Amino acid sequence: MDRNEAAAGLAELEGYLMSRAAHHTAAMEADAFADELPWLGRAEREDVVHLYTARHLARTRHVLCEITGRSQELREEYARRYQLLRRRVLALALLGTATTLAVLVIGLKLR
Numbered sequence: 633m634d635r636n637e638a639a640a641g642l643a644e645l646e647g648y649l650m651s652r653a654a655h656h657t658a659a660m661e662a663d664a665f666a667d668e669l670p671w672l673g674r675a676e677r678e679d680v681v682h683l684y685t686a687r688h689l690a691r692t693r694h695v696l697c698e699i700t701g702r703s704q705e706l707r708e709e710y711a712r713r714y715q716l717l718r719r720r721v722l723a724l725a726l727l728g729t730a731t732t733l734a735v736l737v738i739g740l741k742l743r
Contacts, residue, residue, distance in 0.1 A: 654692050658688035
């Protein structure tokens with residue numbers, strides 16, 4: 633197994649564990665919410681817990697998708713800015729080198 637396969641496996645495991653933790657959190661919040669409604673019958677309570685958990689997980693997925701999309705936008709924007717900065721630095725370096733060479737050539741001609 634090479635490093636890429638190991639890294640991919642660890643990333644998959646991490647994703648699974650994060651998913652299970654999110655599901656556990658949603659279920660715990662759903663139970664706490666249902667506890668605040670003592671008049672619910674058993675079947676009604678189960679329905680409330682199920683719906684609350686499903687909506688919580690859907691909201692979590694939606695937020696994660698938005699964050700992922702925004703992080704990709706920022707990555708692309710910063711990559712463009714970095715590329716522009718590199719071009720400017722290179723242009724300044726070339727200009728500096730050309731100026732230095734011109735000064736040296738002029739200085740040699742004046743001697």
